[in-house]
Amino acid sequence: MSPDAAGLGRGRAVGFVLPALVLIGVFLVFPALWTIYLGLTDYRLTGLEAAEPRVVGLDNYTAALGDERFRGSLWLTAQYVLGSAVIGQAGLGFSIAWVLRDRRGPVKRVTEGLVLLAWILPSSVVAFLWIALLDRDEGTLNALLHTPGLAWLLDHPMPSIIVFNVWRGTAFSMMLYGAALANVPPSHLETARLAGASTFQQLRDVVVPRIKGHVLTNLLLISLWTFNDFSAFQITAGGPEGRSEILPIYIYNVALSGGRLGFGAAISFLVLIINLVVAFVYLRLLRTRREDARREVAAP
Amino acid sequence: GCGTDGGSGDGAITLVITANAISGGKNAESADWTKQWVIPRFEAAQKAKGRDVHVLFQPSGVDDEQYKTKIALDLKSRTGADVIDLDGIWVGEFAQAGYVKPLAEVAGPEADSWEGWGQIPTAVQGLGIFDGKRYALPQGTDGRVLYYNRKLFEKAGLPSDWRPASWQEILDAGAALKRAGVPIPIQVDAGTAMGEATTMQGALPLLAGAGAEIYANGKWTGASQALKDVLGFYRQIYTTGLGDPKLQQEAQGRDKSFARFAEGKIGILAEGDYFWRAVIEPKAGVAPMANRDADVGYALIPAARPGAGIRGQDAVSMSGGAVRVLNPFSKNPKPAWELLSFMHSAEATAAQLAGAARITSRTDVNDQVLGVDPMLKFVSDEVLPVTAYRPPLAVYPQVSVALQEATADVVSGTSVDEAAASYQRKLEAIVGASNVAR
Amino acid sequence: MIVLGGLTKEFPGGVRALDGLDLEIADGEFFALLGPSGCGKTTLLRTIAGLETPTSGNIGIGGVDVTSVPPGRRDVAMVFQDYALFPHMDVTANIAYPLRIKKVTRARREAKAAETASLLSLSDLLARRPGQLSGGQQQRVALARAVACHPKVFLFDEPLSNLDARLRLEARTFLKRLQRELAVTTVFVTHDQGEALALADRIAVMSAGRFMQVGTPSEIFRRPANTFTASFIGSTPMNLLPGVAGDGALRVAGAVLPLPAGVSDGPIVYGLRPEYTDLSLSPRDDAFTGKVAVVENLGTAHLVTLESGDHLIQAVVPEGEEPAPGTAAWAVPRPGRALVYRDDRLVSPLPADGAR
Amino acid sequence: MIVLGGLTKEFPGGVRALDGLDLEIADGEFFALLGPSGCGKTTLLRTIAGLETPTSGNIGIGGVDVTSVPPGRRDVAMVFQDYALFPHMDVTANIAYPLRIKKVTRARREAKAAETASLLSLSDLLARRPGQLSGGQQQRVALARAVACHPKVFLFDEPLSNLDARLRLEARTFLKRLQRELAVTTVFVTHDQGEALALADRIAVMSAGRFMQVGTPSEIFRRPANTFTASFIGSTPMNLLPGVAGDGALRVAGAVLPLPAGVSDGPIVYGLRPEYTDLSLSPRDDAFTGKVAVVENLGTAHLVTLESGDHLIQAVVPEGEEPAPGTAAWAVPRPGRALVYRDDRLVSPLPADGAR
Amino acid sequence: MNGAGRHALGVLGRATFLALVLGFFALPLLWLATAPFDGHPGIAMSVPDFTLRNFRALLGNPYALTSLRNSLIQAGGSAALVVTLAALAAYALSRVRVPGRDALLYVLLLLSSVVTGTAAMVPLFELATRLNLIDTHLGVVLTMSGGLLPAAIFIMKDFMDGTPTSYEESARVFGASPLQILRHVVIPLVRPGLATIAVWAVANVWGGFLQPFILLRDPDKAPGAVILYTLYTEGGAPRLDLISTFSLLYSLPVVVMYVFVSRRYGFRFHGGIKR
């Protein structure tokens, strides 16, 4: 079938895309380019460097890469993305979608509703709820677990914000995988069941190959979002003593509290590059599989 | 931009005031005073002079850092309110960035011949001075003391009129309190979670008590003996159970320490007069103590040893305070100056207090109002003479963070030498090795 | 070998998809489930496979009650309507999949897959993926996968319905031969009566979760037990006309026809297959009269639709004898071929002996 | 009324879906495009509709060259295979949609929709959405939508293929009557030869983007011009056997048959429909001999497949005469019904006069 | 283990899992449900001594209610803009082959995640100043939309790719223009997608703090996020009564909107990266 079903034509298509592109161009690409430029300067919001920022070339980058705090932050971010997005959100989201896949009725609605609620509530409210939950002295969790005085946020800051972010972001994965599972023909699963396959074998042989595209979309989006997620700031503010200072918080701290906007911009750009690499790896994975398939076919 | 667009009619001009104050917020009185006292009276006074002046107030209610960002962005793009509230510590960096200009440059010679200057002590004037030029009118100042809970002291057999003369006496009192079962004998803010409070309430007064200023004669204090003494003191408090190290790490640690003090769980707390006025104030405080006047004592922060403080003092303190500046890009600099000076007149300053006691910049007003509150009188009479101010430079916040990190290190068990060395490294990275004094 | 006892399946919404079914399917039999959409064919097949749990009743396979045995242990193989070939596996892997689950070694299962593939003329396609196969080839791969694991029972859910008309005919013959050779008990679901007649040893005609009739193709074709079966079976829809028996004659749609033996007086439904209806262009007694409305070419014959008052009567006429639309014509029932129903039960002709 | 001149469509990938087609379809004609999957039927229909732009060649409708006229202005209505009923509109809105585009007032288009719906017995369903309709009902709504806007041409893309076997037969008769009454030129795509024969005034048999034969159903059925058409047409696949003409006889699959008139010596392909093949259980001359492999019930007849050496030969035998699998039998061509091809062209029988 | 046993075990496992999930997601929310009605709310969750006093106290705050209105304006405006522009763009990108379209989408997606951060604050602010958008709702709407659009287009395109083209072709044969096709056919078909994007956009703008804070001057225009922040940091110690009550009021509109939208239009995602 011709993809241009409505007879749009190039001209009209451009007309349709243009408004969005203009808005994106002005309010996204332009500031982004500006930010990249700022990253090459020693620009600060106040002080002498605010009056006359100097182009310092790659100094910010060498400084960042040489900075222990930056490297530590990068490592924390990797843990955060891996733990909360790739394993936590994607894993939990998939499990929920899998368990609910052929359910109807109130259980499904309530579960989905709660998971979604965690996603759509404003982040400042959510942050406060979690502070209340994890509070050392009066937190609900300590009351429930009979562990009075256990300072979750101080003793286990990374696990805390990872669990927090799993709670916050699982909805997206759940919905995406829900849609994906709806695309797995029941007959395929049943064929596997008839052959005697266990749940794990069904997942491995039927479901995962089928929803690989969804898995990658999901991982790509949630990894990017988590990489740039700032909401943990409202819970630990990067603390205690930087032990949960993931990159977005690090940038905030150096750019805003420290006033070093040029340096912050440079790190933002580094983050962009890292994101790019992550995205590239994901897309590469997708492509490799397809090429495998093609090669197999080509072989006599 | 808004605000400085000049006239809102023929001949009529509009002036805008902005402050990090908003009705319903922490600084609500300031917002209310601006709206209900300053604006109507100033407009009336101008009308009497035949001028049609319109004044608007632009409130705000966020973290100081975010407020600062917003103001800086405004000034950077040459817009913003005509009269702007700033923290005194920002004056230098704003001046360096060209965001603010000396008052005389903006408003003309009237600024230097203002009647009020005579009422403001030189030290307080310093809040608005950078490079020897007056950039701002100070609103008032504060001082830091050691608060102590008399009931707990009594329990521990300590004098109800405690006057520590050295750091050792503080530690001794702490040990006594600890023996008496006080959960947190001493709370001196430490660590990065407390932010600037650590520097202001802890590191800097202690440094002054050890005889050093963080910035003197164009050099920043590095890992000097004074600094090591300060870190050593922290270490003694937090590794011997005199203080609660966890409390220093919590994001809401400072608020919690207020609450703990009010609950009678903290023996000694280093804080500013704000704590007295707004936190444990029996009626409106956020952690009110009904018997504040009887139960809470306050003492000067002693130098490490008598005479070991800066300038050879026996006691030390740190002060800060807010100022107001004129927007150099104002379309109506002269009327703006009139407004600013009006806001700092004795009458206006007194009105801003609205009956509450607090240390204003003007001696004439202080003389009238401080009599009612012995604590503020104490600050004014005994603390301000020994106090010191932070350097108003753009890199100061980063140095402050480095200091906080050094305290955090020792609180979490790092040795003093290591923490000091790491501070030294960071400081050199921030200001350049040649600007660090050892 | 397959025994159903009082099998009932009610879906959560209250739909009774299977309604107390009793059935025995013999070893090696090719059994067809035939019925219109929604009658429960798929549900029955899936219940036999174990993919649905019956609400009540039980299922036996090979003498064992398997009602609560999970599908993987029933030793059945199912071919789904959409074939359910795994798109990411090549043909070999697809065919070998059940063996892989049974932990047969790679070498042995590939040998087995190759052997099965050659039986179904798939040897050249072993390295392809399902997406690169035509519909007919896909169907054969699905069959091969079912065959490869040597099950006790084959279950086919409309395996031919995705093929185009021509392929369907070829596949049908092929399937029949294959089943003959393997001699595995087979249950085959279809909504196409032609397919059921052509393939099955026995057919169950279903409607609304019940069996309307169970019998051999010729029994069902010749003596449909009720009007539902009558109208459902046959490559052209049977003429079913209301009438009255009385005075020694049948009065149906304006025609007076001889009364078959054993029909007592009263209202009846008169059934006549178009194939057994001859067309005359000259007036005839004991015939339906009407105007030719539509003529459809059937290849070697034509299907003529007569409009007779409110009724439509269809007749099949041989090549070259078709009338032009609009002409008047007479439809003459071939003697002995009419079916008479009363209260929706066949009353004439009476069963011949020997019919099961 | 529809004229195609040298119509060619090449897709970006290099697929030549239409390959220089010339055709004229008369006013009011019911024209079927018949061919296997992928032969270009849909592409041709879409090109006539204007949904595809031809690579070269032109299209005229009603005497006007519409090659570069956008689809909305060609005054054609198309029924898609999946019906493409708008799921968010009820039946009335669906039927009235073309009129809404033509800016007919709401009142008038609802009246028109109701009228068309009653013509197609849809009056009770007007307020339903497509999701709440059965396949047959959906098909009628799609037809109603096409009918409602009174186009010059109907284009149907396999409109019956989504229906179940029984419904398909009924819908076929219905469609034929409807087209007769409306007398609108209709192009109908199908891969089911039975449908094409039954419905069409003329059929074009397509393969790989070309017309293999264009003619009336009986022409095509009786005298398929090539083996492709021969094998494609007929409800049972035609027997096509290689043979040699020589010495005044045809030698085909072990049988020696009389040489039809006009066939010169040389290799040929012998075509014989199963319907024209009689089965004998006693040895016969001029007959194919073999063993009965499969017997399929066709209702009033049986299709018997003989295995004769490497060849399979099928014959249709009347009810009650079917042999048991495994017995020996002889397939006797009915005189004058055999088709002889050489170089894939029909050489015997020679065309009768008067064939269009 | 026999089949029935294994089945029972499976059912039990699922039930346990679902119960844990429910608990995990409900637990933090309980505080929000109780504290606003508690006369003396603490951080600790407790059965409230029921009162509506907190709500009265909140109404006393001059900015609380207007801030919700402002949130509504900004979130609604952004959602409308994002949905409209994303639908148009995604449709065109889905239906017309544009070389390099996927690469473009990915790059924009990447940029969007960076530019919402702190570092881009200066460029955004200066841009808004030059365009006279400071202290306007429009400024907030435009900057927020710019950041949300790439992901919206990305998700929307999946929906568009997933709808069969025969609907559009059918309408086209009847003579509908591309805009008519979009309005009559495509939009209704992808309505769940639009609804999903709308909810997502609203939720994002609703919670956004930094942009409205730096772009707005007049607190009468400040959205809920800024006011909540004020309540939180400006009270000295947090005023739990006001915070909990405002949190509830502030959360309610998004929740109501989600419930409405998901009931009415469905709320779901579509495909994955198909190529």
Ligand SMILES: Nc1ncnc2c1ncn2[C@@H]1O[C@H](COP(=O)(O)OP(=O)(O)OP(=O)(O)O)[C@@H](O)[C@H]1O
């Ligand atoms: N999972 C289910 N939940 C509820 N009802 C169902 C379910 N599956 C099938 N049904 C209903 O059970 C009845 C029988 O369905 P089934 O699929 O067995 O019919 P079928 O004969 O296979 O039809 P078709 O020829 O259309 O495939 C139908 O009314 C159907 O709607």
Ligand SMILES: Nc1ncnc2c1ncn2[C@@H]1O[C@H](COP(=O)(O)OP(=O)(O)OP(=O)(O)O)[C@@H](O)[C@H]1O
């Ligand atoms: N958009 C397209 N791009 C490339 N090739 C196409 C496109 N559409 C169809 N084709 C190719 O053109 C040929 C004819 O396709 P068409 O859909 O017309 O076949 P058809 O006869 O309708 O088949 P079917 O009976 O399966 O519907 C096929 O080889 C098909 O793969």
Ligand SMILES: [Mg+2]
């Ligand atoms: Mg079925």
Ligand SMILES: [Mg+2]
């Ligand atoms: Mg087609």
